[in-house]
Amino acid sequence: MKFSVGVDIENTERFPNNDAGSSDRFLDKVFTDAELEYCFNKEKPSQHLAGRFAAKEAGFKALEQIESVNRVHITQIEVIQTGGYGPPEITGPGMNSINSSLSISHTTDKAIAFVMMFEQDGEYNAR
Structure with missing residues (x-):
């Protein structure tokens, strides 16, 4: 396993704290409607958007290392919440x-994410 x-x-x-900013071209280009809805339903949207x-970005970096995956654009990567308070997933x-496996954490001024990806079927080849 690699x-x-x-x-x-x-x-x-870098991110707005109210949904008035949801018409921002950057947000509309980078985030899906579901991601924007999730973030703007939180008390501090900027923390969740970040x-x-x-x-x-972390998912993109992890995918770049996998030879069997065609190049993707960051706009094609989606972070989904599959349940109330469960961990987010990346697709x-x-x-x-x-x-x-995805982990996201934030403070009032910073947000960090760590993604780990692996294949068990022997098709994984690091670039």
Whole structure:
């Protein structure tokens, strides 16, 4: 079994704290509607937007190390919440055969995400 990892840290100041900012071109380009809805339903949307963006960047970095996955754009990576308070998951094109683990954490001014991906079927080849 081989692993790939990605990590990213973001300033929360880059992201709006109210949904008036949801019409922002950057947000609309990078986040899915579900991601924006999730973040803007939180008390401090900027922290959650920064965390989701860090997760997308970390996921992109981990995917870049996997030879069997075609190149993806960060906008194709989605961070989903599959339950109330469960851990978030990361999805994207070509990830059906990839197991992943995502951790997101934030403070008032920083958000960090760590992604670990692996394949067990022997098709994983590091770049």
